[in-house]
Amino acid sequence: MTSIPYRRLNPPERTLFGPDLSNASPRARQGLIACLEGANDPDFLQVFELARTLLRNLWHTENDDTFIFAGTEEAGMEAVLVNLLEPDDTAVVGVAGYSGERLADAAERTGAQVIRVTAEWGTILTPRALEPVLAEHRPRLMVLVHGEASTGVLQPLSEIAELAHRHGALCVVDVSSTTALVEVQVDTWGLDGCWTGSQKGLSAYPGLALVTFSPRAARRVEERQTPVRSWYFDLAGLRSYASDERRHQTVPAPLIYALTEMLELAYEQSMAYREGRHRNRRDALVAALEVLGLEILASPKTRLPSVTVVRVPEGIDGERVRHGLLRPFRIDIGGGLGRWKGRVWRVGIQSHSAQPSYLVQFVSVFEYLLAQQGYPIPRPGAAVQAVIAALEP
């Protein structure tokens, strides 16, 4: 037996301003520590069904096949793809950023043929670009990202879903950077599969995948010629998990309690309020960044409310700024991914992280760290004043 040194940590509070997770709400914490229960516990059953109802309501869907299970949003992605694709299928994947690339990679793992339709990073995918590809290949699946967290772009969806259906394809969408932050209208838009995690727009704790399958998608699973290639993500398994049988996977009850609290909060607040609040926080941040003379990568019309992507100016070491924010201030923002590595900052202001005091501290320290590297601050102190002035109560 080796001797393992352990030094008790005393972690300070964080400001989670990255695209991957937001600060957990104190109300989520209340849920987290409420109880640990087994799969057939009558209290748990009640909470689990409530959570599924609230999730359907949030996504505006009647889908029976709406599930919450142990895993991250990436597990939700895999659950949708692995059930809907077979090796002989074709999938068209829209790629205009890192999340799109990841989707294409994951779709290929199913054995299906993947056709990428690419758009310049920072832009949207247009129906005009997609239509000829859908017409030519008549794929099983059209796969898209609603909020591209690597570029800060919000992708319009309704027209594309209709297009997909017209060409015989199902349309499935990563809504992990939009759920509970901007409207996601599953039934009206005609989305056949969606997924998110518990920790971004919902400000619960990471560790749960939230997914929904339309009746059209469920029919497609029934018509498969080959078994679903995964035990963990199999739709029949997820259904048994949400039934009285409940033999599929161990139930992570504390995470589900925490999530349920936040789904309730979202229901109480309404999406109109939440979307307005996030647009205001984003606009306040953008106002400050523009005072600093920085460039936002997405055009004003397609900017995601949840994640703002900013170009690192010439001569500035972007990673040094990130580390300066992290230590000693424990302000956590995202860096660039893939081809944008080191070239952008990604600031995510989501749900419980959308607090005015957090914005003030971020902008203040950020300006200081830029100045430290010799970046010319046009009007010192004006950026934080711009944030304060722009913030609505």
Next chain:
Amino acid sequence: MTSIPYRRLNPPERTLFGPDLSNASPRARQGLIACLEGANDPDFLQVFELARTLLRNLWHTENDDTFIFAGTEEAGMEAVLVNLLEPDDTAVVGVAGYSGERLADAAERTGAQVIRVTAEWGTILTPRALEPVLAEHRPRLMVLVHGEASTGVLQPLSEIAELAHRHGALCVVDVSSTTALVEVQVDTWGLDGCWTGSQKGLSAYPGLALVTFSPRAARRVEERQTPVRSWYFDLAGLRSYASDERRHQTVPAPLIYALTEMLELAYEQSMAYREGRHRNRRDALVAALEVLGLEILASPKTRLPSVTVVRVPEGIDGERVRHGLLRPFRIDIGGGLGRWKGRVWRVGIQSHSAQPSYLVQFVSVFEYLLAQQGYPIPRPGAAVQAVIAALEP
């Protein structure tokens, strides 16, 4: 927008005496609420590396490829199988209970040919039964369950792993009902892959998969002819998750903090202490069940310390007893699975659930509920006395 009724719950405390999860330790709860952090947070990195070191120590392995990620123990199972099997491979799966059946099903999902070697439920798989099959098929993988939670049987492993290697196979094992309860000697026994969850023997919270791959297994992954069929479980992804890159999956930091506390506790206590304690609790329970005239299904020599499987006597409705325990006492035990559905009770006394007071309450209520259905109690009150007398401090 529909109106969703919500009634605030006030869940009472539970006694988790099932095979799937144990009561979370208060120390795990301290970890759970310590902090929510991002993937590159310096505090988190330190904790994550400590957790991996402690897990290696617990499993007695030097394997670099030892990971903790979001999902349940079933996700750990899939991670091992999907990386090590290709469609043209053959796997031999030992089946002597429900967990074995599940393993065979999951192995088939990879596309590999699966050969089941079966033994009667309640018995072990012998090297004598396995050898001719290994010799004939020379499979890629030998797959086994260490602690079969459906039958309460502990499977001896070391000889079988050696046998598998002699016939050119890797040996991978489900250790979810044994980890931190009885010794698991990965390197000495020559196991090439193992998995468990965070919530049984370790008494942290459900939602994490713990896995390890031997260098032999890692070489096998490198030599694959086809890509790993899963994005979420891909070994390269799990490696990046444990590296500075950390782009694979969102980190469920609170669950990992909670688990780390429990891994530390296991390290402080030593396996000799833990195994002795669980054998004592199991023996105390068995003593009470024998006073009640009930039959334990596994033979004394192969009895799992963590889960005791008891035959439901003729004329007794086993599910009614389970519901009587659950309400109002909130004592949660397991029922039979698969062909043993309704025919057995499964009592799991694991880690933080191994408290003397819990045993006393379980035996008392259990005797009462049996008597209520007309079961003849040989000496009323003697069972609980037997438990109390047998419990070591």
